[in-house]
Amino acid sequence: MRGISRRSLDAVTRRLDDILPSANAATLGHELFEVVALLGEERSLRRWLAEPANDADSKSGLVSELLESRVSPATVLVACDIVRAEWSRSRDMVDAAERMAVYATVASVENEQRLGELEDELFRFRRIVEAEPELRAALTAEGTTAEGKRALVQDLLSGKTNASTLELVTEAVTRPRGRKLEQGLEHYGQLVAERAQRYVAVVRTAAPLSAQQQERLQTVLTRRYGRTMHLNIDVDPQVVGGMSIHVGDEVIDGTIAGRLAEVRRRLAG
Known part of the structure; x- marks a missing residue:
């Protein structure tokens, strides 16, 4: 706006x-x-x-x-x-x-640690939806009533996530407002991050980062963007090596695959 x-x-x-x-x-x-x-x-x-x-x-x-x-x-x-x-x-x-x-x-969980957990839960559920076509199809089927979709979300998440996460996922599933399910979950995650006065960085890496590595990366990104940065870590073997970082529309690609692709583009040019 x-x-x-x-x-x-x-x-x-x-x-x-x-x-x-x-x-x-x-x-x-x-x-x-x-x-x-x-x-x-x-x-x-x-x-x-x-x-x-x-x-x-x-x-x-x-x-x-x-x-x-x-x-x-x-x-x-x-x-x-x-x-x-x-x-x-x-x-x-x-x-x-x-x-x-x-x-x-999310007002009942407005402290840094619990809001971070809520962001993580939304991010992880989005990744599950992206990786499970059958689940995505069940959650987005046009022939299924809103009540049926709500019951499915309850079965999947009740007692396993924060109540606020359950509410937001249910809303994204039952009333998407023209968004794809993944887009709705990402949008709510961004709003949670804004409420916490932070940005969200999606980090793709070939192997899990240690707590020390995450802390160091968070410090660097916070300094760069001038706001506390929450990290969503996506472990992806296809990355090969290094990492790529998405912050909003900006992409910082430090992966080996990314550098090779850049070399190919330059050679082709």
């Missing part, structure tokens, strides 16, 4: 931080995901609420009327804050609601 939407997002996030201490964070997160679903399904409502020319009090009044008998007071407050804000496009408003849902969902 940029411009006015970015400023509105910052303001809505500050308001969420004011509300969270007195709210049930898990309930708030779950209900905000329901608000996201409502806005996604009701196009005319979404467009009217995002229209800057419409009165902010009228917007919040309508949202209160729609939600007050269905969700907690905290959810109504956050939803009203979102629709009262100004957005460059309706998509930004819905994205902001989704972001607040994620932030609320």
Whole structure:
């Protein structure tokens, strides 16, 4: 988001931080995901609420009327804050609601170690989905109801992961919002990282890194990007040697395979 939407997002996030201490964070997160679903399904409502020319009090009044008998007071407050804000496009408003849902969902684990564990769980589950075509097919089958997919996720993860991880995976599976499953899991992982004020570096290496190597790499990347860096380590024998590092859209390729490919490209040129 940029411009006015970015400023509105910052303001809505500050308001969420004011509300969270007195709210049930898990309930708030779950209900905000329901608000996201409502806005996604009701196009005319979404467009009217995002229209800057419409009165902010009228917007919040309508949202209160729609939600007050269905969700907690905290959810109504956050939803009203979102629709009262100004957005460059309706998509930004819905994205902001989704972001607040994620932030609320992970609020109960907001310390560095546990947020890191949550990021790791989302990353590992994404890798499992990518490696298991049959599992991916079961989780994304068009003929399976949302309830059926939710039950499958419960069977796979209940009691094995953090409750916040279970909630986010369930949301990514049952309501993808136009994303592929892997993209949804990656997106939520990035939002968790943003909430923790960190970047995520995906490190591909041929062999596991020792704790000392991970610490040294994390220090180097933190210095480079000016923010604490969380490492997701992906051990891949195809790397051959060295490592490649993905931070957002940037790729640092120090693998032997990568250097050989670069030599071939130069020779071909």
